[in-house]
Amino acid sequence: VGGGGTILTSTNGTSWTSRTSGTTVFLRGVTYGNGLWVAVGYDGTILTSTNGTSWTSRTSGASSDLYGVAYGNGFWVVVGASGTIRTSLGGTSWTERVSGTTDNLAGVAYADDLWVAVGDSGTVSTVRDIIT
Secondary structure: OOHHHOEEEOOOOOOOEEEOOOOOOOEEEEEEEOOEEEEEEHHHEEEEEOOOOOOEEEOOOOOOOEEEEEEEOOEEEEEEHHHOEEEEOOOOOOEEEOOOOOOOEEEEEEEOOEEEEEEHHHOEEEEOOOOO
């Protein structure tokens, strides 16, 4: 993913094919889980795809830029500017969550029943239970 809504896919890691994302905003993160690709970007953009070639825009409810996305324990989590966090059970409907920070959150990961979001100024935010 990248500038201008760029999405590239590859079956071998050598040859890459450009895909139509349906957006021109900068896409900052992408991940795969439970049969679904989720890409995030500026202006609250969230795109999903079941095959990596056809992408659908989803309503995030956020107007701030989104930088990171992760999947774990049946949930999708996206993070972004000004402490933005959104969660989803199926990747199509997104719910706002309180992060407890106004710092930009650049990345998110899940392991051992713990979600960790990291961001500017050394910000680390953790949560064990996500309710969608």
